[in-house]
Amino acid sequence: MAGTAVEATNLVKWFGEGDAKTFAVRDVSFDAFFGEMLYIEGPSGSGKTTLLSVISGILRPNSGRVLVEDTDIWNLTSDQIADFRLNKIGFVFQDYHLFPRLTTAENVAIPLIMKKLDWNESISMAMDYLDIVGIRDRALLPPVKLSGGEQQRVAIARAIAGRPDILIFDEPTASLDGDTGRRIVDFVKKNVLTENRCIITVTHDSRIFEYADRIMRMEDGRIIGVEKGDAREE
Amino acid sequence: MKGILKIAYKLLVNDRAKFAALLVGITFAVFLMVMMTSMFAGILHRSSSTVINIGAKVWVMDPAVNTPASSIPMPDYVLDAVRSINGVKFAVPLYSGVAQVKLRSGVYQAATVLGLDDASLYGRPALLEGNIENIYAENGFIVVRDTEYPKLENPRLGTEFELNDHRGVVVGIAQVTTGGLFGIPTLYTTYNRAIQYIPNPRYTVSYILVEPKSSDAVQFIKQQVSALGYVAFTKDEFIRKISRFYKYQTGLGINVLLMTVISFIVGLSISGQTFYTFILENLDKFGALKAIGAKGRVLISMILFQATFTALTGYGLGVGLASFIIAMAKLRLPSYAAKITYGNLVLAFIMVLVIAGISSYIGVRKVLRIEPFDIFRG
Numbered sequence: 001m002a003g004t005a006v007e008a009t010n011l012v013k014w015f016g017e018g019d020a021k022t023f024a025v026r027d028v029s030f031d032a033f034f035g036e037m038l039y040i041e042g043p044s045g046s047g048k049t050t051l052l053s054v055i056s057g058i059l060r061p062n063s064g065r066v067l068v069e070d071t072d073i074w075n076l077t078s079d080q081i082a083d084f085r086l087n088k089i090g091f092v093f094q095d096y097h098l099f100p101r102l103t104t105a106e107n108v109a110i111p112l113i114m115k116k117l118d119w120n121e122s123i124s125m126a127m128d129y130l131d132i133v134g135i136r137d138r139a140l141l142p143p144v145k146l147s148g149g150e151q152q153r154v155a156i157a158r159a160i161a162g163r164p165d166i167l168i169f170d171e172p173t174a175s176l177d178g179d180t181g182r183r184i185v186d187f188v189k190k191n192v193l194t195e196n197r198c199i200i201t202v203t204h205d206s207r208i209f210e211y212a213d214r215i216m217r218m219e220d221g222r223i224i225g226v227e228k229g230d231a232r233e234e
Numbered sequence: 235m236k237g238i239l240k241i242a243y244k245l246l247v248n249d250r251a252k253f254a255a256l257l258v259g260i261t262f263a264v265f266l267m268v269m270m271t272s273m274f275a276g277i278l279h280r281s282s283s284t285v286i287n288i289g290a291k292v293w294v295m296d297p298a299v300n301t302p303a304s305s306i307p308m309p310d311y312v313l314d315a316v317r318s319i320n321g322v323k324f325a326v327p328l329y330s331g332v333a334q335v336k337l338r339s340g341v342y343q344a345a346t347v348l349g350l351d352d353a354s355l356y357g358r359p360a361l362l363e364g365n366i367e368n369i370y371a372e373n374g375f376i377v378v379r380d381t382e383y384p385k386l387e388n389p390r391l392g393t394e395f396e397l398n399d400h401r402g403v404v405v406g407i408a409q410v411t412t413g414g415l416f417g418i419p420t421l422y423t424t425y426n427r428a429i430q431y432i433p434n435p436r437y438t439v440s441y442i443l444v445e446p447k448s449s450d451a452v453q454f455i456k457q458q459v460s461a462l463g464y465v466a467f468t469k470d471e472f473i474r475k476i477s478r479f480y481k482y483q484t485g486l487g488i489n490v491l492l493m494t495v496i497s498f499i500v501g502l503s504i505s506g507q508t509f510y511t512f513i514l515e516n517l518d519k520f521g522a523l524k525a526i527g528a529k530g531r532v533l534i535s536m537i538l539f540q541a542t543f544t545a546l547t548g549y550g551l552g553v554g555l556a557s558f559i560i561a562m563a564k565l566r567l568p569s570y571a572a573k574i575t576y577g578n579l580v581l582a583f584i585m586v587l588v589i590a591g592i593s594s595y596i597g598v599r600k601v602l603r604i605e606p607f608d609i610f611r612g
Binding site: 050053058059078079082083084085086087089091093095097099101102106110111113114116117118119122162 | 236237238240241244245248249518519521522523524525526527528529530532605606607609
């Protein structure tokens with residue numbers, strides 16, 4: 001295993017105040033490493049998504065520390081955190097959140113355009129990423145014309161287009177049938193995960209557990225166990 | 235920033251239904267605003283037609299005069315007094331009144347009669363037919379060929395009519411730059427014939443037209459005229475005074491203002507509502523952009539660009555449509571009083587920017603409030 005990608009220490013996050021105060025994450029500490037596919041698994045309301053948001057610079061914790069490549073991200077200014085997300089993190093949202101009014105290639109090019117790359121250069125690079133995910137021939141179609149699996153691939157292409165070190169997958173198979181879901185994760189495992197990249201996936205789809213290096217189980221905002229995944233090489 | 239604005243542009247125009255609704259709203263609002271203000275500008279312009287057509291640099295009149303049509307005759311000594319003011323190159327009387335003209339058919343038609351100074355004919359119109367010298371001929375009148383000309387049964391040179399039982403003969407047909415406001419034809423004759431033909435009170439000088447020796451002399455002339463108990467206005471000042479009267483003392487201004495405000499509210503309602511819906515529908519996308527790493531100011535620039543682009547496109551379409559309609563209307567209805575001025579365009583432009591500003595403010599507030607975390611939570 002390569003170095004530590006994410007080091008989360010004593011993370012606490014609650015919502016509401018007084019009687020309405022609800023703890024979503026309770027004193028959570030864990031490390032995620034480059035070259036690994038880490039799953040966060042647990043029932044609905046266990047705090048998986050909140051934890052994912054905290055470690056990816058989206059939701060500020062009430063206490064605790066998140067080091068990403070030795071940078072304490074919650075000590076950064078809001079502009080710096082936005083830059084951090086743009087440069088270090090790639091997101092694949094559960095509902096993809098693709099732009100239906102843009103072409104597939106333009107969707108993939110968004111992080112590149114946000115990095116102020118030239119439009120044509122961004123589109124050209126987006127085509128390469130679409131090639132990687134195997135749907136280059138769909139480049140000029142709007143996402144709504146694609147199947148669920150293809151849309152998931154577009155979302156993956158968009159996530160990796162910014163060359164992030166850490167990829168965040170939120171329920172990547174929730175909108176897909178079993179076969180397609182497995183194929184997508186298999187593809188990610190083989191083509192997207194590298195020695196210099198860490199993939200953290202929130203899921204409660206046991207059909208894809210076989211691709212995990214580690215599985216971190218959560219319940220009531222706490223980590224209740226970390227298991228070696230089926231994919232972990234001894 | 236250029237690329238992100240291109241994304242904003244594509245998000246906007248590729249949503250054709252919303253974009254069309256936005257454009258229709260703004261175009262309609264601009265169209266109404268430009269039409270209303272242009273009609274008002276046209277009316278104001280025509281209300282000053284006598285001042286524009288006569289073209290004198292300085293006008294002396296009774297202080298109570300509000301419009302050229304409501305002149306209050308001044309005694310002759312005022313003319314002499316004005317002529318004696320240092321800085322006056324020359325000063326001539328102008329008669330302005332309305333009379334009933336009996337046409338050959340027996341029909342009576344009201345007409346504006348302008349009596350020009352007999353010696354100089356200062357303020358005479360450009361003739362299309364006839365010779366200006368013939369105005370001195372017995373009963374000579376010059377008819378203006380404008381949109382009201384047919385009301386005199388399209389007279390030609392030599393056509394006769396009656397004016398207060400006096401015989402009148404058309405000796406010239408003229409054109410003027412601006413048509414009148416009140417829908418009646420205009421006749422020019424000499425000052426002395428005008429006051430002879432038309433029953434008058436004791437005093438007969440409607441206006442004194444002054445040519446100053448230099449523009450520097452105008453202020454002094456105004457002071458001296460004021461000392462006489464009268465007022466002297468430059469041409470532009472008189473036009474502004476007439477405009478002010480129609481704007482603020484006739485109800486015309488407030489009615490047009492109300493219609494303009496209503497147009498603005500209609501445009502704002504349609505555009506604001508549609509833009510708000512557009513933002514709401516794309517809220518999760520803006521949230522996704524935020525999650526990916528877009529800063530607040532980038533999202534603001536996208537929304538401002540979308541609102542401004544829509545507003546300016548709608549503005550162009552609205553102005554184009556209003557210009558087209560006005561041009562077409564003028565072809566069919568020569569008396570149609572509408573005039574697109576830079577003032578109208580600037581006013582509509584400011585209104586459109588306000589619409590864009592308010593619409594984008596609503597959108598910006600909404601987008602800045604969306605938390606990327608909400609995107610994760612679905």
